[in-house]
Amino acid sequence: MVRTREVSSTELVTAHIQQIKRINPAINAVTELLSESALQAAQAADKHLAKGEPCGPLHGVPVSIKDSIDVAGTKCTAGTLGRKNAPPAQEDATLVKRLRDAGAIPLCKTNLPDLLFAYESDNLIYGRTNNPYDLERTSGGSSGGESALIATCGSPLGLGSDAAGSVRLPAHFCGIASIKPTTGRLPRTGHVPPAGGWVAEVWQIGPMARYVEDLKLAMELLSGEDGLDFTCPPAPLDEPSNLSGLRLAFFTNNGFARCTPETEEAVQAAARYLASCGMVVEEEVPPGAADAYELELALLGADGSEGIDAYLQTIGSHQRHPLLEDGFLSRMRIRRASMAQFASLWAQWDQYRADLARFFKQYDAILSPVYTQPALKHGESVKPGNFEGFSYTMAWNVAGVPAAVVRCAEKDGLPINVQVITKPWRDMLTLQICQELEKKFGGWKQSRQSL
Numbered sequence: 001m002v003r004t005r006e007v008s009s010t011e012l013v014t015a016h017i018q019q020i021k022r023i024n025p026a027i028n029a030v031t032e033l034l035s036e037s038a039l040q041a042a043q044a045a046d047k048h049l050a051k052g053e054p055c056g057p058l059h060g061v062p063v064s065i066k067d068s069i070d071v072a073g074t075k076c077t078a079g080t081l082g083r084k085n086a087p088p089a090q091e092d093a094t095l096v097k098r099l100r101d102a103g104a105i106p107l108c109k110t111n112l113p114d115l116l117f118a119y120e121s122d123n124l125i126y127g128r129t130n131n132p133y134d135l136e137r138t139s140g141g142s143s144g145g146e147s148a149l150i151a152t153c154g155s156p157l158g159l160g161s162d163a164a165g166s167v168r169l170p171a172h173f174c175g176i177a178s179i180k181p182t183t184g185r186l187p188r189t190g191h192v193p194p195a196g197g198w199v200a201e202v203w204q205i206g207p208m209a210r211y212v213e214d215l216k217l218a219m220e221l222l223s224g225e226d227g228l229d230f231t232c233p234p235a236p237l238d239e240p241s242n243l244s245g246l247r248l249a250f251f252t253n254n255g256f257a258r259c260t261p262e263t264e265e266a267v268q269a270a271a272r273y274l275a276s277c278g279m280v281v282e283e284e285v286p287p288g289a290a291d292a293y294e295l296e297l298a299l300l301g302a303d304g305s306e307g308i309d310a311y312l313q314t315i316g317s318h319q320r321h322p323l324l325e326d327g328f329l330s331r332m333r334i335r336r337a338s339m340a341q342f343a344s345l346w347a348q349w350d351q352y353r354a355d356l357a358r359f360f361k362q363y364d365a366i367l368s369p370v371y372t373q374p375a376l377k378h379g380e381s382v383k384p385g386n387f388e389g390f391s392y393t394m395a396w397n398v399a400g401v402p403a404a405v406v407r408c409a410e411k412d413g414l415p416i417n418v419q420v421i422t423k424p425w426r427d428m429l430t431l432q433i434c435q436e437l438e439k440k441f442g443g444w445k446q447s448r449q450s451l
Contacts, residue, residue: 002060005049009042009060009105016062016107020154026451027130027139029121029149031067032074032109038062041105057217059103064155066143067109068116069093069205070190078192079112079123079142082315093190094226095159095205102221107155110145114321115193115312116161117328119169119381119390121145124321128378131173132447133414137375140170141323146208147174151444152451157214161191163203164296165370165393168405168419171208173375175407175415176444178208179215179431180393182424183400186222187229193311198346199300200231202397210444212406212435219427238428241364243436244278249359250367251283254395255290257388259372266409266416271367273440274433286366287355292395293388295345295352299398301332302342308332327382349398356399360423365433367420368392370405374414392419402427406434408441413448 001007017035024030045060065071068078070089077083091097096106111121111129121144122128129144131137132152139148143160147170150158160167162180171178186205188195195203207218225232250271252264259267275281288295308329312320320329337345372389380386396403401424409416418437422430 003049003055009045010039012060013038013042013062013105013107016154020108023152023154023451026135027132027148027152028127029110029129029139029145029154030108031077031111031126031145034074034106034108037073038105038107045103045105056101056103057221058099061104061157062107062155063099063104064108064110064146064149064158065096065106066146066158066160067112068161068192069096069159070192071096071106071109074109076192077125078115079125080115080312080315080317081124081319082312082317083192084125094187094228095222096190098222110149110158112143112145113141114324115308115317116142116166117308118142118321118323119165119327120323120378122321122323124319131375132451133175133449134375135449137377138173138381140173140375142166143208144170147171147176150176150208150210151447157207157209157218159205160208161203161205162397163199164397165390167206167208168370168393168403169390171405172370172415172417175417176208176210177212177215177404177406177434177438178206179219179402179404179427180204180206180396181219181427182402184231184233185235185402185427187226187232189226189228195229195231197307201400202296202299212431212438212443215404216428216431216435219431235425238426240432241429243433245280246364247280247362248274248365248367249282249284249286249363251285251289252369254285254391256293256391257372259369262409262411263369263373263416267367267369267418270408270418270437270441273437274367277436284363286359288352289395291352292398293391295349296394296398297331298335298337298345299349300328301335302337302345304336305329305332323382327387353399356401357423365420365422365429367418370417370419374411374416396421400424402430404430404434406438407443407445408437
């Protein structure tokens, strides 16, 4: 619409600013609104277009950025008190720069948990983000500000990050689409905290949007090495496939956490539809699915959380949000490993990935729940039983494979997404299957909640 001049970039950015001002008091998704710089960039975009100058695929389009990813001229708090007054970033993170190069305009930073480690977006600087479908429920974490804002049309496209489900779980709770790409697919330069150590093997930055087609465009724009993140190889994007004849495994119970009937039916309905599209569909649980929860927490907690504790101490975060302590850290501290135990753990990790690689010789894709149920009420994510449900997203972090989610059902007005997984580097096939499901089941739907 901008490129064809149906709407100017200035009008588009202004409309999003107005929408944010209208909805943010209710959902509290935005930590910093960049109105002045965004409007200046929009006016410049309109002038370039009027002169007939070349424009990128996102020319004049506003985007939102999770407050753990650097945007030049803005502070990056990562939701933790020690960075409350962090100096403005001197330059954009690689992926923000690539969005700008495509013509996009950073509009705002969005809320997240304390140091990203929680499945609810609540911190001691900005408070909690509410779910737009029920304000008494969480939008998820750690990219919960992104999911809530995008779901309420405050942004069409954004960046989150995912170490245990942090772009997929919030997307599920808010009914939008997202992808955790293959580990190493997108450079993580400019993320806070930075990538490093063995934990870097389980997380990735990923795009979030209301529509799968926008994720496909984002992946095309964002992929590729940057010469700075050495974990990001020059891997080309996969080409579109004919879904007919591809083999799909689906499961509704990983043997560790049981889903609600509505969640199970959403996955089963998606599987039936994909079978009608010509895919060969079989119910089969991937090897190691029941062990993924323990494997990820053991990897994250191998040092007894000393690395996180030291980082928080160094930056001055002497007070921490209860969700950080009661969620991940309490579970990590009890999993401290000796060097011999860590070597054994790494061998288990290798075996898990090797078994899954063999599974992908038989199947092209996997279909599963994202979580055991729709969005939880505030504060419930850390409860025993609920926390184990996050095993459905953890499984693909420890595997390093791409996993995307799309809305396919609802229960009492709350969205229910399903998750599509493929082998490493087949990111675009993951989105292709999600887009097919979106066509059938409708994808994102506007909240009926009065905001």
